[in-house]
Amino acid sequence: MRFIHAADIHLDSPLHGLSAYADAPADMLRNATREAFSKLVSLAIDEQVDFMVIAGDLYDGTWRDHNTGIFFCKEMGKLRRAGIPVYLLYGNHDAESEMTSQLQLPDNVHTFSTKKPQTYRIDALKVALHGHSFKDKAVTTNLVTAYPPPVDGYFNIGVLHTALEGAAMHASYAPCTVAELHAREYHYWALGHVHEFAIWQEASTIVFPGNLQGRTIRETGRRGAVLVSVSEAEEVSVERLFIDVLRWEAVNVDASGLDTLDEVARAAGRALEALVDAAERPVPHAVRVSITGATKAHGELFANEKQLRAEVLAQIAAISHDRLWLEKVKVATQPITRERTAADLADGGDALADLHALLIEAESDPEFLAMLKDRLITLATQAPSDLQKSVPELDYVRDGDLAKLVSEARSGLIAQLADAE
Template sequence: MRFVHAADIHLDSPLHGLAAYADAPADLLRNATRDAFTKLVDVALEEAVDFMVIAGDLYDGTWRDYNTGIFFCREMGRLRRAGIPVYVLFGNHDAESEMTSQLQLPDNVHTFSSRKPQTFRLDALKVALHGHSFKEKAVTTNLVTAYPQPVEGYFNIGVLHTALEGSAAHASYAPCSIAELHARQYRYWALGHVHDFAIWQEASTIVFPGNLQGRNIRETGRRGAVIVHVSETEEVSVERLFIDVLRWESVIVDASEAVTLDDVALAVGRALDALVESAAQPVPLAVRVTITGATEAHGALFGLEAQLRAEVLAQIAAISHDRLWLEKVKIATQPIVHSSAAGEPFAGGADALADLHALLVEAESDPEFLSMLKERLIGLASQAPSELQKSVPELEYVRNDDLARIVAEVRSGLIAQLADAE
């Protein structure tokens, strides 16, 4: 017996981080979640699986129009014609209270009740699926305690949307422990909500398949679902399916050996070339580049993010423009501090730099100065477009009253640039 377990599909959810850029793959961004779901259905048909389980967040909240629901019905119709049933549990993003639009689903699609745990039996396969959909978005109670006892003589599958002991990266909805899941004595737990793949195999096999398609730079690496194989003796094996149609990657480039901006751009080019060559599948990549290290180029980079971005885009154009897009270049370098024998930076002939350095260090802890700086910047931080809010971390520093961090970042770059000029 074989089945597909997917979760966190978020149909028609936008991909964030690329749309503001002229070189962004607009069509791919707009249709990524749909294209990934179509690939999932393709695999289910090719593998002739016995059924499919979707463990929550099929949708991303209420539809903007009915096209999202019509698309889902079309894909389910493909499975219906192949005789493949689908069991859908609703999570926090598509809870009953979140969905104001509804369509009649094909008769091969079965949805778990939000009133109490519900069991579906596939008698020909001797399989029982138990699940409890979310009625409200914020379900903070442990739902597992009400799940029924396993059906005798059947392969029991629990379907649950849960943070599982409070995943730090996700809201703590329907929390429970791994021990509680094992104690339920189901053979398999099809989980959703946590967007990274995870598996535990002891008394039960417990699986988060991860989300089907990464939607921003926080969801890097390969994404997809799993196909579960169950032998005649009920031995369970789990195979990952990589379904994503655009992949997010984070590349760290050490610029400690660089002296100029051109040196940094070339180092980035080498790192991106290696990334494309090492990709296991020819999937387009959206990349964030972070420049790190204590480097002589620190001052040269100060205030030149736009120029560096253009240099990196030129490197990408030469490498593989149809497979590689730049999400952002983040400069996180440090200056190489030149000190006197006494350990004071900028001693000797650089008294003005030393004075400026001391003044900026003092400003980092001056409440009156920081208050004035916040007053000047809070309007920009509050009214900036949402895309800018996501891509410029300094705006978040202002909103979080972390002005000292901004001063510190400006200080190191400014001093390094002035020292280079001198």
């Protein structure tokens, strides 16, 4: 027996972080979650799986219109014609209280009750599926304790949308522990809510498949679902299915030993080319390039971030413009002479030393920091979204961390002026 376990599909959820840029793949961003789900359905049919489980967050909240629901019904119709049933559990994003629009689903789609745990049996396969959908978005109680005992003689699958031991990056909905899941004595737990793949194989096999399609730079790497195979001896094997249609990646470029912006740009180009060459299939990548390390180029990079971005875009154009898009270039370098600058300039007695000392004092001057925040807060909160996304330092203003802003400006400015001198 084989089935597909997916979760956190977030149909029609927008992909964030690229739309502000002129060269962004607008159509791909708009349709990525649909295309990934269609690929999942096609794969289920090609593999002739026995059924599919969706463990919550099929949707991303209530629909803007009925097109989201109509699209899902169309895809379920494909599975219906192939004789593949679907067992659907609602999570926090598609909880009963969140959805103001609904459509009748094809009869091969079986949804778990929001009132109490519900069991579906597939007698021909000797499979029992147990699940409890979210009625409200913020379900903070442990749902597992009410799940029924396993059905004797059947392969028992628990379907649950949960933070599982308080996953740090996700709201603590339906919290429970791995030990509690094992204690139910089900063979397999099909989980959702946590967007990263995870597996535990002991008394039960417990799996988060991760989300189907990465939506922001915080969701890097390969994404998809899992194909679960169960032998006659009830041995379970789990195979990851990578079906994302656009992949987010974070590329780090160590600028240590590089002296100029041009050298840094070429190093970024080599790193991006290696990323494309290493991909197991020709999936487009949305990339954040972070420049790190202590480098003589620090001042030049600090003063010419717009030029650096253009140089990296030129590298991308030469490599594979239809498979790479730039989300952001983040400069996080340090001046290679930082310690010498801090010590020497303090005793230098010249204009550069005076500036350095003044900026040091400014970092701890509450009146100056308050004035700076007053001057910048309107820009930080009301500037166009593309400007806010392209100037990450505005986050310091919104967060009230003006000392950090001054510190970063100081190191870059002093390095740039020292280079010029």
